[in-house]
Amino acid sequence: MQKKEFSVEIGGKTLTATFSDLADQAHGSVILTLGNTSVLATAVISGNKREGIDFFPLVVDYEEKFYAAGAILGSRFMRREGRPSDEAILSGRAVDRTIRPLFDQRIRNEVQVIITVLSLDKEDPDILAINAASLALATSAIPWNGPASAVRIGMAKDSEEFVINPPREAEGFALDATVCGKDGNINMIEAGAHEVSEENMAKALARASLEIETLQKFQEKIVKEVGKEKLPIELKDPSDALKNLFAEHIAGKLKQAIFTEWKTSTLRKEWLALLAEKLPEEASFGDAYYEKQVDELVHREALLNGERADGRNFDEVRTLEAQAGGVSPVLHGTGIFYRGGTHVLSVLTLGGPRDAQLIEGMEIQGSKRFMHHYNFPPFSGGETGRMGGTNRRMIGHGALAEKALIPIIPPKESFPYTIRIVSESMASNGSTSMASVCASSIALMDAGVPITKPAAGIAMGLMLEQASSPSQTHADSTQKGAENTKYKTQNTKYKILTDIQGPEDHHGDMDFKVAGTRDGITAIQMDIKIGSIPVSILTEALEKAKKARLSILETIEKAIPAPRAELSPSAPRIIAKKIAVDKIGAVIGSGGATIRKITEATGADIEIEDDGSVYIFGKNGSAEKAAEMVEQIVHEYKPGERYDGEVTRLMDFGAFVRINEYAEGLVHISELAPVRIENVDDVVAVGDRVPVVVKEVDEKGRLNLSIKKADPDFFKNS
Numbered sequence: 001m002q003k004k005e006f007s008v009e010i011g012g013k014t015l016t017a018t019f020s021d022l023a024d025q026a027h028g029s030v031i032l033t034l035g036n037t038s039v040l041a042t043a044v045i046s047g048n049k050r051e052g053i054d055f056f057p058l059v060v061d062y063e064e065k066f067y068a069a070g071a072i073l074g075s076r077f078m079r080r081e082g083r084p085s086d087e088a089i090l091s092g093r094a095v096d097r098t099i100r101p102l103f104d105q106r107i108r109n110e111v112q113v114i115i116t117v118l119s120l121d122k123e124d125p126d127i128l129a130i131n132a133a134s135l136a137l138a139t140s141a142i143p144w145n146g147p148a149s150a151v152r153i154g155m156a157k158d159s160e161e162f163v164i165n166p167p168r169e170a171e172g173f174a175l176d177a178t179v180c181g182k183d184g185n186i187n188m189i190e191a192g193a194h195e196v197s198e199e200n201m202a203k204a205l206a207r208a209s210l211e212i213e214t215l216q217k218f219q220e221k222i223v224k225e226v227g228k229e230k231l232p233i234e235l236k237d238p239s240d241a242l243k244n245l246f247a248e249h250i251a252g253k254l255k256q257a258i259f260t261e262w263k264t265s266t267l268r269k270e271w272l273a274l275l276a277e278k279l280p281e282e283a284s285f286g287d288a289y290y291e292k293q294v295d296e297l298v299h300r301e302a303l304l305n306g307e308r309a310d311g312r313n314f315d316e317v318r319t320l321e322a323q324a325g326g327v328s329p330v331l332h333g334t335g336i337f338y339r340g341g342t343h344v345l346s347v348l349t350l351g352g353p354r355d356a357q358l359i360e361g362m363e364i365q366g367s368k369r370f371m372h373h374y375n376f377p378p379f380s381g382g383e384t385g386r387m388g389g390t391n392r393r394m395i396g397h398g399a400l401a402e403k404a405l406i407p408i409i410p411p412k413e414s415f416p417y418t419i420r421i422v423s424e425s426m427a428s429n430g431s432t433s434m435a436s437v438c439a440s441s442i443a444l445m446d447a448g449v450p451i452t453k454p455a456a457g458i459a460m461g462l463m464l465e466q467a468s469s470p471s472q473t474h475a476d477s478t479q480k481g482a483e484n485t486k487y488k489t490q491n492t493k494y495k496i497l498t499d500i501q502g503p504e505d506h507h508g509d510m511d512f513k514v515a516g517t518r519d520g521i522t523a524i525q526m527d528i529k530i531g532s533i534p535v536s537i538l539t540e541a542l543e544k545a546k547k548a549r550l551s552i553l554e555t556i557e558k559a560i561p562a563p564r565a566e567l568s569p570s571a572p573r574i575i576a577k578k579i580a581v582d583k584i585g586a587v588i589g590s591g592g593a594t595i596r597k598i599t600e601a602t603g604a605d606i607e608i609e610d611d612g613s614v615y616i617f618g619k620n621g622s623a624e625k626a627a628e629m630v631e632q633i634v635h636e637y638k639p640g641e642r643y644d645g646e647v648t649r650l651m652d653f654g655a656f657v658r659i660n661e662y663a664e665g666l667v668h669i670s671e672l673a674p675v676r677i678e679n680v681d682d683v684v685a686v687g688d689r690v691p692v693v694v695k696e697v698d699e700k701g702r703l704n705l706s707i708k709k710a711d712p713d714f715f716k717n718s
Contacts, residue, residue, distance in 0.1 A: 004226065008218040010034075010151070010211060011164025013123075015218075017135055019226055028140025030041055032132040034165065036121035041132030045142045045231070046110040057110045058100055062092035062129060068120040073360055089395050091115070091126045095133045097527050098180040098188040102145040106235045106288075111142060118220075124168040127152045130180055135219060136618075141228040145531065148187060150180040150213035153208045160200060162207045162361075175200070177524070179208035182216055185532030192403040193440055195520030198546055202539040209535055209689075238285040245278055246271065246289065254297055258503055259309050294506040302495045304465040309503050317458070317499045317548050322438070322559035324446040332571040333447025337439035340501055341429030346439035348447045349419040350571045352617030353607045370409050371420045374398030374436055398423070399434040401457075404437045404515035404523035408444070408451045412616040415450055416576050416615050430501030431459030437515045447467045448564040448570065455522055456552040457515030460541045461500030461508040464530065465493040496541050498548050512538070514545035518553055530668050575616045575627040583634040584608055586662075594633070602626040631659040637703055641694045642710060647684050657692055664704030667692060673715035674708045683707075683715050690714065 003020040016033045023029040026042035052058050066073040066081060073079075084092070095115060103111070113136065115129040130150035138147040154163040155175040166173070177191030186205060193201070250271045257267040265448040268290055275286045301307040308314065318340030327334040333348035356367040360382030378385030401423060409419065421443055423436035441454035497504055505511065509530045515523040526538075567573070579587065587608060588595050595606055604618030604626035616626045645657040645665075654668040667690075672683045683691060684707075691710035697703060707714050 001639065006218070006222050006225075010214060015131075015215075015221060017132075017222070019139070019222075026136075026140075027142055028136040029136075030132050030135045030139070031118065032128045032135065034128055035120060035123040037123035037125050037128060038118045039125050039128045039132050040116045040118055041113065041129065041136040042116075043111065043113050043133070043136040043142055049108040050110060051108070052284065053108060054284075056100075056105045056107050057098065058103065059110070059112045060092045060099070061114045062088045062095065062097040062131070062466075063114060063116045064088045065117055068117045070120075073670060078562060082475050086395050086399065088525065089392050091129055092398055093392060093396050094126055094178060094180075094188070094190055097131050098148050098150065099114065099133055099137060099144070099146065100131050100439040101187060101528055102148060102182075104143060104235065107143065107233055113137065122167040126154055126178060127165060130178075131219075133216065134616055135222060135320060138219060138223045139227045141231045143230045146182070147216065147219035147223065148182045148532075149212045149219060150178060150188075151208050151215070152176070152178050153204050153211075155196065155200065155204060157194065158637075162204060164211055173547045175204055177204060177208070179205060179212070181209060181212045181532050183521055183532060184209055184213060185534050186526070186538060187528050187532040187576070188686060189524050189526035191521075191524040192406070193516075193521045194407045195517055195522060198539075198542040200314065201524070201542055204314055205535045205538060218489050236285075238289050239279075242275065242279055242282050242289065244286060245274065246293065249274055250290075251293065251712070254293060255301075258294060258297065259301070259307070259311075262402040263283055275642050278656075291507070294503055295452065298503050298507050299463050299465070302497070303465055303493045303670075307497075310501070312314070312499075313542055314495055315498045315547065317551055318501065320443055320552060320555040322555050324442050324560035329568075330570055332568045333443045333445075333449070335439040335442025335444075335446060337442060337556075339434050339435050339438070339499065341427055341502070342432055342435045343425075344423055344432055344435040344439040345426055346421055346423045346443040347447070348443040349420045349422075350447065350449075350567070351420065352572065352574060352605050353416060353418060353615045354605055354617070355418040355420075365486070369412060369418045370402070370406065371418075372398055372405060372436070372440060373420070373422045374400035374401060374433065375422065376425045376428070376432065380428045380432070397436065400433050400513065400523060400525050401436040401440060401515075404455055405440055405444075407522045408441070408453060408455050408517065410450050410452075415572050417449075419444075419449065430499070430505045431457075431511075431513060433457070433523070434459050434513050434515060437523075438552060438556060442560060445560045445563040446568075448567040450563050453517045453519070454553060454556050455515055455517050456549050456556060457513060458498065458545050458548040458552065459500050459505070460510070460512040460514065460545050460548075461497035461504050462510035462512070462528075462533065462537065462541070463497065464493045464509045464533070464537075474578055487694075494537060496537070496544055509533075510541075512541050512545070514549065516541065516546075516549055518550060572617055573623045575623050577614050577616075577627065577630070579608075579612045579614055579634045580636075581610075581612045584610075584612060586633050587614070587630055587702065598626050598629045602629070606630070629661070633662045635663070637694050637697050639662070639694050639696055643692050643694075643705075644706075645690060645692050647686050647688045647690060650680050650684070650686060652680070655680055657690060659692065659703075659705075663703065665692070665694070665705040667705045669705050671704075671706040672697065674712045675715070677715070700717055 005018050007014050007016045018031040028043040031040050046211050085483050113133050116123045127150050133146040137144045154166040154173040157174040175193045176194045180188035203523050271287045271290055276283050321338035323336040332350050335346045337344050356369045358367050374394050421440045425432040437457035444451050511527045513525045602622045602625040604616055604622040609617045616623045643659040645659040647655050648658050649656040654666050658664045669680055692705040693709040695704045695706045
């Protein structure tokens with residue numbers, strides 16, 4: 001076995017890259033280790049082009065292996081890894097979003113990057129995955145404008161100190177962010193936060209960029225030592241004849257189609273038909289060249305003429321509308337949110353503790369009581385398409401909105417419900433994920449979930465000109481792939497766009513989604529289409545996003561200023577109570593007989609935790625009935641309490657009276673009446689209903705009852 005190792009210190013820990021012949025059929029491979037967590041990254045490029053496609057065919061697969069966790073996981077009947085978990089899909093997306101912008105987008109040879117988690121301990125495998133993918137590509141012969149580096153940065157809730165690459169299960173962070181970049185700039189962000197200020201977020205990005213620089217130098221050193229010469233890839237460009245044809249017949253109509261009519265489909269069809277007629281041999285270039293011209297146009301108008309496609313100011317949010325409820329009384333909570341042409345319906349459903357999602361994956365084992373799911377049906381984009389199932393985009397958008405909402409969800413102790421929100425994209429024209437955050441906040445309040453404040457989100461965009469080549473158009477830069485050059489904001493023209501939509505979303509350089517409350521950021525996701533972006537531009541974008549977020553929150557609060565005082569009548573009820581730990585067995589009963597009897601009698605579900613927390617869940621009064629039965633079992637009786645009971649047995653020394661199904665006490669013969677009684681059956685008979693008062697509870701927990709204290713004249717009527 002051939003092997004060569006490289007190491008570097010990051011965040012006080014040693015990161016080791018091992019290059020060997022273990023996967024020597026791959027075009028690039030590396031094992032990256034931090035602590036006892038290791039991942040294998042491989043990269044392969046196909047020898048043939050995929051003809052007839054208009055996109056770069058990159059696939060990133062993130063493979064979770066149960067053995068990595070040192071456990072036999074899966075279901076009882078399936079012990080083999082199945083389809084990727086949501087967590088694996090999100091990890092793969094993070095790798096994809098980091099490396100994709102650094103490829104020449106004209107490549108039509110398939111590239112596949114596979115991340116395999118070999119061992120899992122305390123360290124986060126996602127960070128290793130991104131850096132390993134970078135090393136596998138950078139040292140291979142595959143053309144790529146890397147390397148790019150990633151760090152995870154945490155900020156404690158009780159201080160503003162940053163922790164680099166904290167353990168994956170670490171808690172107590174106000175900020176937990178994955179930040180990727182190169183050359184001192186940033187090219188991918190995935191962050192969750194508990195209302196962190198824009199100032200602290202900017203500090204975190206600046207701190208992360210310092211660690212990224214260390215990793216960059218580490219990777220560049222490795223590439224110099226073991227990197228392979230890059231393969232020449234034939235990249236075809238359209239002919240001058242095609243360019244002239246477009247300039248003569250289409251170019252003059254382009255601005256009107258995009259900036260006035262807001263439709264390009266008719267003009268695109270006209271162009272493709274013209275190309276098929278005049279230059280059929282170059283028809284495959286039609287869509288790509290059209291998109292390039294649109295890209296150049298929206299950049300030119302923004303950077304040189306200060307104009308957006310829909311005429312808005314650069315910091316202007318589109319028309320906002322919000323509605324709470326009003327869809328159906330069957331639903332527990334609904335929210336509708338409009339931002340321009342983006343319309344989202346969010347529907348909330350409440351369930352009991354047993355409705356929580358059980359997760360048994362490589363990294364996560366446990367339950368999940370808050371879920372946000374996102375759907376994007378084809379009609380929301382005015383298209384036809386296949387229905388059923390979810391794709392990576394839906395999972396990613398759903399997870400982002402969920403991350404943004406988690407900080408406002410009340411804790412289980414005060415609101416023990418399981419909460420599921422489904423956001424349906426009804427019409428899409430830019431950032432349905434952030435509209436989902438807004439609609440979901442409305443749904444939470446409409447359902448009466450006691451959140452302290454709503455959250456909202458906005459998507460920020462960017463039009464940027466490269467400082468290194470001022471004369472070079474953006475479209476040329478994108479076509480050639482991200483250049484390995486730093487951006488200098490003082491020499492670079494750029495425009496930050498608030499609330500991107502349409503061509504700005506598709507052709508802009510950045511999709512920077514920021515969600516939060518009035519008091520701070522709760523989630524960030526950034527993707528770009530160019531090499532990287534300076535922290536200074538992102539800092540400015542954060543401030544503009546805050547301004548937009550506050551205006552959106554005003555619209556939400558006008559629709560519903562606070563959570564409704566009562567839950568929806570159609571929602572189930574949960575009664576939470578605490579019982580003594582030594583009473584748990586009494587509620588459960590032998591073999592579960594008692595708790596089963598309660599659930600069968602009432603229809604309610606009961607969950608008891610080890611600390612004595614009891615959650616009773618049901619509809620139509622079933623929870624209240626079950627709670628009463630549980631209370632009868634665990635009630636701590638005190639002298640003076642009054643009950644109406646049934647006589648069950650007569651003895652020479654007194655009568656036994658059942659005060660409820662689970663409690664019985666003795667009325668001594670001396671407690672039957674205020675006068676002397678010779679025979680018990682002179683006063684009571686089996687089956688009689690009698691008033692009693694608890695006289696005392698003896699040292700063994702037995703109840704001593706009294707009829708004469710409850711009603712001194714009872715014996716006269718017997």
